[in-house]
Amino acid sequence: MLTGTGKASYALNFLEESLGLVSGSLGSEGVARDLVDELGSVMRGSAPKDSTTPSLEARAASLLSELEKSAIEDDGFFVRKARWPGAAPLAVCLTHDVDNIERPMEHILRIRDRFDKADFQKALKGRLSLYDNIELIGKKEAAQGYRSSFYLLSANYPLEKVRPAARKLNARGWEFGLHGDFGTHDSEPEMKKAVTKLREGIGIRPRGLREHYLRFDFAESWRVMEGAGFDYDSTVGNNDRLGFKLGLAAPFHPPDESWRPMRLLELPLSLMDTTLWGYLKKGEEEGFADVMRSMAMVEEVEGLFTLLWHQEAVRMKGGRIYWRILEELGRRKELFVGTGLEVARWWRAREVPLKVANDRRLITLGARVPEGLTLVLKTRPGTKVKVTSGSVRSRVRGGKSERLVTPSGPAFKLEVSR
Numbered sequence: 001m002l003t004g005t006g007k008a009s010y011a012l013n014f015l016e017e018s019l020g021l022v023s024g025s026l027g028s029e030g031v032a033r034d035l036v037d038e039l040g041s042v043m044r045g046s047a048p049k050d051s052t053t054p055s056l057e058a059r060a061a062s063l064l065s066e067l068e069k070s071a072i073e074d075d076g077f078f079v080r081k082a083r084w085p086g087a088a089p090l091a092v093c094l095t096h097d098v099d100n101i102e103r104p105m106e107h108i109l110r111i112r113d114r115f116d117k118a119d120f121q122k123a124l125k126g127r128l129s130l131y132d133n134i135e136l137i138g139k140k141e142a143a144q145g146y147r148s149s150f151y152l153l154s155a156n157y158p159l160e161k162v163r164p165a166a167r168k169l170n171a172r173g174w175e176f177g178l179h180g181d182f183g184t185h186d187s188e189p190e191m192k193k194a195v196t197k198l199r200e201g202i203g204i205r206p207r208g209l210r211e212h213y214l215r216f217d218f219a220e221s222w223r224v225m226e227g228a229g230f231d232y233d234s235t236v237g238n239n240d241r242l243g244f245k246l247g248l249a250a251p252f253h254p255p256d257e258s259w260r261p262m263r264l265l266e267l268p269l270s271l272m273d274t275t276l277w278g279y280l281k282k283g284e285e286e287g288f289a290d291v292m293r294s295m296a297m298v299e300e301v302e303g304l305f306t307l308l309w310h311q312e313a314v315r316m317k318g319g320r321i322y323w324r325i326l327e328e329l330g331r332r333k334e335l336f337v338g339t340g341l342e343v344a345r346w347w348r349a350r351e352v353p354l355k356v357a358n359d360r361r362l363i364t365l366g367a368r369v370p371e372g373l374t375l376v377l378k379t380r381p382g383t384k385v386k387v388t389s390g391s392v393r394s395r396v397r398g399g400k401s402e403r404l405v406t407p408s409g410p411a412f413k414l415e416v417s418r
């Protein structure tokens with residue numbers, strides 16, 4: 001990360017990290033003032049000009065194309081770090097808020113039509129809990145080779161009821177984070193109390209969180225979360241409408257009050273199940289199409305699609321389309337699908353600096369290159385490339401050919417001929 005303060009320097013650092021550029025390569029003259037201003041204002045809570053699409057990602061992507069074009073003209077090549085392991089075109093973060101694990105029988109009887117008949121009969125006989133689906137979700141996700149994050153409220157249900165499932169799944173890679181209770185989003189003492197309660201209740205220290213009801217205060221919440229030692233948050237998203245609250249769809253370090261990037265990462269929330277049914281009253285087919293459309297928009301910008309699917313809903317009409325979403329994802333072997341913590345860890349590991357030396361001919365990476373890190377290299381026709389301690393393959397994306405370079409050891413270097 002670049003040091004320095006001020007909104008412009010924050011924005012340059014943000015773009016350099018987000019786009020995976022050579023360290024220190026982005027000068028303020030290269031970035032449009034209104035992009036800096038818009039990035040700055042969304043970080044302070046203003047809506048982007050267009051929040052129906054990941055519009056700020058699209059602006060960053062067009063900046064990337066300009067940088068690429070001029071670098072190829074000037075130097076004969078352009079190199080950047082791909083966003084995701086193996087240069088996956090899209091990352092998907094699967095998350096589940098755990099608001100409830102049971103409901104009174106009167107409630108179940110009232111809404112019996114929402115459940116599958118066999119499930120309902122079993123529930124009547126006390127042989128099935130319709131609202132505690134943590135293990136069921138774990139089983140279905142495992143069948144596709146996926147794992148996800150569950151966020152638990154610390155005060156809404158007895159944590160000992162969740163503890164056995166949480167510990168079992170956590171040992172196999174599922175994440176258990178905090179679903180921030182009321183009062184935590186703007187109070188560090190309350191937040192720390194909730195963390196302690198959760199840690200004591202399930203024996204797992206939460207590393208990530210999402211606030212209940214997506215409660216978020218741009219002047220307070222990130223600071224509170226940073227102070228409580230979280231690795232990441234995934235609260236910033238819309239309740240009542242589809243779209244991208246910040247116009248962003250990739251992890252980033254939020255700014256503190258003097259525009260220094262925090263250690264905390266934000267994984268912006270892309271879509272929540274209850275928006276489809278509760279707020280927009282969509283049917284299942286329509287809701288499913290919305291999920292796919294929203295994911296495709298994120299793929300356009302090589303982004304992160306963070307999906308919130310309440311665990312209590314997966315046996316219900318509407319909620320049960322989660323299984324179809326998993327199947328759909330399962331057909332796309334090239335995607336990076338993971339828990340919030342896996343995404344956050346990857347994003348931090350990817351921050352290893354990309355360096356260019358020897359009159360812009362020699363490309364290297366800092367120490368501790370994470371497995372899967374891939375460089376995207378574009379060159380003028382006829383340019384020769386030599387890789388030490390790594391491999392190269394070609395790919396055509398968006399009608400253009402590019403080379404993907406994968407380092408395989410600390411001696412990695414990439415040399416580009418003139």
Ligand SMILES: [Zn+2]
Nearest residue numbers: 097099212213
């Ligand atoms: Zn909630």
